[in-house]
Amino acid sequence: MSEPARKPPESLQDSLRQVERLLTKHRLVDAALNLAGQADAEAVPVDPVDSLVHEQSLTELRKKLDRLHPVDIAHILEALPPAERHIVWEQVSGDERNADILLEVSDAVRETLIADMDREELLAATEHLDTDELADLAPDLPSEVVQEVIGSLDAEEREDLKAALSYADDEVGSLMSFEMATIREDVTLEVVLRYLRRFDELPDHTDKLFVITKDDEVLRGVLPLERLLINDPDTVVAELMITDLVTFKPQDDVYEAAQAFERYDLVSAPVVDDAGQLVGRLTVDTMVDVIREEADSEVLNLAGLREEEDLFASVLKSAKNRWPWLGVNLLTAFMASRVIGAFESTIAQLVALAALMPIISGIGGNTGTQTATLIIRGLAMDQISYASTGKLIRKELAIAVLNGLFWGAVIGLITFALYRRLDLGLVMALAMLLNLLVAALAGLFIPMSMQKLGRDPAYGSSVLLTFTTDSMGFFIFLGLASLLLL
Amino acid sequence: MSEPARKPPESLQDSLRQVERLLTKHRLVDAALNLAGQADAEAVPVDPVDSLVHEQSLTELRKKLDRLHPVDIAHILEALPPAERHIVWEQVSGDERNADILLEVSDAVRETLIADMDREELLAATEHLDTDELADLAPDLPSEVVQEVIGSLDAEEREDLKAALSYADDEVGSLMSFEMATIREDVTLEVVLRYLRRFDELPDHTDKLFVITKDDEVLRGVLPLERLLINDPDTVVAELMITDLVTFKPQDDVYEAAQAFERYDLVSAPVVDDAGQLVGRLTVDTMVDVIREEADSEVLNLAGLREEEDLFASVLKSAKNRWPWLGVNLLTAFMASRVIGAFESTIAQLVALAALMPIISGIGGNTGTQTATLIIRGLAMDQISYASTGKLIRKELAIAVLNGLFWGAVIGLITFALYRRLDLGLVMALAMLLNLLVAALAGLFIPMSMQKLGRDPAYGSSVLLTFTTDSMGFFIFLGLASLLLL
Numbered sequence: 001m002s003e004p005a006r007k008p009p010e011s012l013q014d015s016l017r018q019v020e021r022l023l024t025k026h027r028l029v030d031a032a033l034n035l036a037g038q039a040d041a042e043a044v045p046v047d048p049v050d051s052l053v054h055e056q057s058l059t060e061l062r063k064k065l066d067r068l069h070p071v072d073i074a075h076i077l078e079a080l081p082p083a084e085r086h087i088v089w090e091q092v093s094g095d096e097r098n099a100d101i102l103l104e105v106s107d108a109v110r111e112t113l114i115a116d117m118d119r120e121e122l123l124a125a126t127e128h129l130d131t132d133e134l135a136d137l138a139p140d141l142p143s144e145v146v147q148e149v150i151g152s153l154d155a156e157e158r159e160d161l162k163a164a165l166s167y168a169d170d171e172v173g174s175l176m177s178f179e180m181a182t183i184r185e186d187v188t189l190e191v192v193l194r195y196l197r198r199f200d201e202l203p204d205h206t207d208k209l210f211v212i213t214k215d216d217e218v219l220r221g222v223l224p225l226e227r228l229l230i231n232d233p234d235t236v237v238a239e240l241m242i243t244d245l246v247t248f249k250p251q252d253d254v255y256e257a258a259q260a261f262e263r264y265d266l267v268s269a270p271v272v273d274d275a276g277q278l279v280g281r282l283t284v285d286t287m288v289d290v291i292r293e294e295a296d297s298e299v300l301n302l303a304g305l306r307e308e309e310d311l312f313a314s315v316l317k318s319a320k321n322r323w324p325w326l327g328v329n330l331l332t333a334f335m336a337s338r339v340i341g342a343f344e345s346t347i348a349q350l351v352a353l354a355a356l357m358p359i360i361s362g363i364g365g366n367t368g369t370q371t372a373t374l375i376i377r378g379l380a381m382d383q384i385s386y387a388s389t390g391k392l393i394r395k396e397l398a399i400a401v402l403n404g405l406f407w408g409a410v411i412g413l414i415t416f417a418l419y420r421r422l423d424l425g426l427v428m429a430l431a432m433l434l435n436l437l438v439a440a441l442a443g444l445f446i447p448m449s450m451q452k453l454g455r456d457p458a459y460g461s462s463v464l465l466t467f468t469t470d471s472m473g474f475f476i477f478l479g480l481a482s483l484l485l486l
Numbered sequence: 487m488s489e490p491a492r493k494p495p496e497s498l499q500d501s502l503r504q505v506e507r508l509l510t511k512h513r514l515v516d517a518a519l520n521l522a523g524q525a526d527a528e529a530v531p532v533d534p535v536d537s538l539v540h541e542q543s544l545t546e547l548r549k550k551l552d553r554l555h556p557v558d559i560a561h562i563l564e565a566l567p568p569a570e571r572h573i574v575w576e577q578v579s580g581d582e583r584n585a586d587i588l589l590e591v592s593d594a595v596r597e598t599l600i601a602d603m604d605r606e607e608l609l610a611a612t613e614h615l616d617t618d619e620l621a622d623l624a625p626d627l628p629s630e631v632v633q634e635v636i637g638s639l640d641a642e643e644r645e646d647l648k649a650a651l652s653y654a655d656d657e658v659g660s661l662m663s664f665e666m667a668t669i670r671e672d673v674t675l676e677v678v679l680r681y682l683r684r685f686d687e688l689p690d691h692t693d694k695l696f697v698i699t700k701d702d703e704v705l706r707g708v709l710p711l712e713r714l715l716i717n718d719p720d721t722v723v724a725e726l727m728i729t730d731l732v733t734f735k736p737q738d739d740v741y742e743a744a745q746a747f748e749r750y751d752l753v754s755a756p757v758v759d760d761a762g763q764l765v766g767r768l769t770v771d772t773m774v775d776v777i778r779e780e781a782d783s784e785v786l787n788l789a790g791l792r793e794e795e796d797l798f799a800s801v802l803k804s805a806k807n808r809w810p811w812l813g814v815n816l817l818t819a820f821m822a823s824r825v826i827g828a829f830e831s832t833i834a835q836l837v838a839l840a841a842l843m844p845i846i847s848g849i850g851g852n853t854g855t856q857t858a859t860l861i862i863r864g865l866a867m868d869q870i871s872y873a874s875t876g877k878l879i880r881k882e883l884a885i886a887v888l889n890g891l892f893w894g895a896v897i898g899l900i901t902f903a904l905y906r907r908l909d910l911g912l913v914m915a916l917a918m919l920l921n922l923l924v925a926a927l928a929g930l931f932i933p934m935s936m937q938k939l940g941r942d943p944a945y946g947s948s949v950l951l952t953f954t955t956d957s958m959g960f961f962i963f964l965g966l967a968s969l970l971l972l
Binding site: 011016020069079081193196197200204225229231232256261262264267288289292296302305309311312315318325327337344345347353354356359362366372377382398402403474 | 885
């Protein structure tokens with residue numbers, strides 16, 4: 001009899017450490033062999049015992065990898081620098097595992113893994129894939145491999161693959177799978193149960209069966225497995241099927257589909273074309289990935305990174321990912337610097353201004369970012385309607401006034417304590433209040449305008465915001481100082 | 487016969503707009519009534535026709551709300567300012583819907599809704615809840631309501647509730663449900679199928695049945711519904727059940743559990759205690775919420791917001807959410823300002839320095855944030871082991887040198903063009919290179935040290951980082967200027 005099932009998943013951190021330990025061992029053996037080779041440089045053959053140890057360290061690694069889930073190997077590969085990644089990838093055995101891992105790793109890492117494989121290995125790995133998985137990998141595969149794979153498909157699979165490849169990455173069609181369990185509405189549950197017993201397996205995440213018409217495969221409803229299981233076998237499907245259901249179209253936005261999965265707690269949902277014909281199926285595992293990727297790209301975009309980076313990508317590749325942002329920032333920084341340049345004579349008369357001005361611009365940037373972050377999130381979650389904009393503006397301005405009065409007073413007092421000049425303290429307090437108002441307005445309107453213009457408010461909002469709060473901060477502070485202090 | 491099922495989910499934005507339109511209509515009627523009331527201030531009763539129109543506008547709203555899914559009403563409530571939210575909440579009919587909505591809204595909004603309900607309404611709403619749902623709401627309910635609800639539970643439910651409440655928010659125990667379909671291992675599938683037909687419904691997201699021992703309820707394995715459906719009814723459960731499975735303990739971290747759901751594409755998973763007894767069940771819908779909340783809090787923390795804000799929270803409440811960050815920023819800004827203060831005599835001699843220094847500090851802050859964001863993400867996904875730290879440091883420093891040389895040269899040339907001073911251009915270029923190195927190191931080590939100290943690297947990293955790149959930027963630039971230009 002089997003053991004009681006009590007196996008908490010091994011933590012990823014632990015698996016990673018073990019693999020790293022095995023790699024270190026392997027490297028040490030390697031180094032020892034090289035040293036030995038150098039010592040007797042005159043082509044004395046390497047000691048066979050050493051060579052055995054070398055082989056053993058790899059065998060141990062391979063055994064460890066064989067015990068790991070492909071998802072976890074994918075994770076470990078992402079966490080390893082190129083040389084180690086290469087060694088581990090070579091030890092992963094099994095074409096199906098290779099394929100599963102390729103599907104799991106990030107795009108950046110996938111590229112490096114595919115570069116390590118020759119034509120035969122790629123063909124062997126892709127041969128087990130479903131059409132929708134093939135469609136995921138195809139853009140990253142060498143084109144002659146893709147051609148050869150397409151050649152090996154039957155007509156229907158080729159149709160499916162062509163369909164899947166025709167949709168953009170952000171369309172539901174690109175993520176739907178073609179494996180579905182379908183039934184007719186005029187049969188009894190008993191018949192359905194007998195029909196299912198003819199399957200070797202059901203498609204992943206089958207929580208409902210799709211009820212379609214016989215001739216044109218129009219979706220009539222769905223039969224949740226629950227209803228199949230709890231009801232009398234003599235009942236007819238049509239009596240139990242749900243007809244009021246959530247369906248998607250292939251051209252729907254994937255992120256909106258993912259939100260619908262999240263809101264309605266779906267496990268799977270049918271995809272139908274304009275004629276109501278069933279064309280595919282979305283499942284929760286894919287949608288979870290969409291949610292995760294969307295959240296990740298929000299964080300990355302806020303920091304001005306174009307895309308996810310392989311942590312161990314080449315220096316040049318990483319630099320390229322970061323340059324556009326750096327260039328734009330440099331430009332806006334120079335523009336803000338010109339605002340200060342216009343007040344050089346003021347600063348020359350009172351150098352303390354130079355030390356104080358970054359405080360005004362800095363706090364403005366920070367509070368503006370807080371407001372913008374809340375607005376960007378509200379927009380992403382469809383929580384900001386133009387009807388409520390007025391209320392939001394009034395609220396954010398009120399917070400700015402409150403903060404400006406309180407923190408302005410604090411700043412003014414500290415300035416007075418430092419420089420013993422009451423008028424300088426007053427200018428600081430007033431500039432703080434005004435720049436917080438600027439920051440609140442910028443934090444509100446920049447993301448909202450980006451959204452109206454059809455752009456992603458997370459990407460680019462923050463450069464524009466900092467530029468506004470910096471330039472205006474310098475202008476307000478130095479302007480007030482020119483007017484009131486000199 | 488039922489209609490073909492082709493109902494794409496109505497977009498949230500559309501539902502929200504419709505509700506807002508009805509609210510506006512209601513408000514206009516309201517205003518008209520008030521005006522009428524003021525015109526004949528001498529207590530002339532309001533025209534019954536107007537009053538009818540008034541009633542009608544609410545009826546229309548109620549009808550619209552009745553057609554919406556509770557999740558969508560929750561969403562609309564979050565997107566409405568307090569007065570409108572109150573009107574809509576009053577029109578939501580049905581105690582079960584009230585309860586479902588309360589479970590869906592964010593904590594901040596839930597508070598405002600509960601404040602609108604009296605004791606009877608709260609008792610009526612909570613009466614339909616499962617124990618685990620009750621545990622979710624309990625912390626937000628008035629304590630006398632909680633007492634009364636507990637009084638109405640049977641002994642087993644009370645035990646479950648006590649257990650659920652005893653776990654911290656970040657422990658699996660706080661999110662597990664107690665509704666499970668369990669079977670014995672020595673029966674045939676036929677028996678299982680007959681047993682299930684006695685249920686009125688299965689627990690949500692039942693994709694597998696839990697196989698437990700008769701006496702002590704120790705988990706022996708799970709039987710996926712798929713295996714139940716595709717196999718011969720005469721097979722015994724023990725032959726088909728999976729014993730090599732992912733289980734969780736009540737004290738496990740919820741975020742790690744959610745990551746396991748994501749990695750292994752789970753729909754449900756058993757929770758067992760140390761003795762191997764089945765105590766509860768986790769489902770993918772709850773785990774998706776965990777993933778979403780974790781991602782949200784990462785974005786909010788990066789912007790220095792302590793927690794999610796009700797978009798329409800009171801000004802004072804919102805200000806409080808933002809103050810700690812503002813205070814810390816003010817402090818660090820003043821400290822950086824003191825660095826400049828130390829170089830006042832240098833600036834007095836060459837005022838151009840005041841205009842140029844924010845460029846150096848700003849670019850440092852931006853590149854540091856890029857590095858830190860990648861590191862924070864790598865840490866969150868367990869992709870950074872201490873074995874690979876050395877490689878990461880070398881890589882980030884190499885990028886900094888590359889960027890420093892290229893962008894430093896650009897900056898140096900622009901400075902030369904603006905001020906016609908070659909030495910000033912050189913100082914800019916050199917300061918840029920050095921501050922990018924500082925930024926790379928700060929972006930690496932600040933989040934990694936935070937993590938080592940057991941703190942959340944997303945929260946606080948960015949203040950420390952900006953402080954470092956600002957102070958060091960000013961120090962490097964003004965220091966070099968003092969040495970080389972004067």
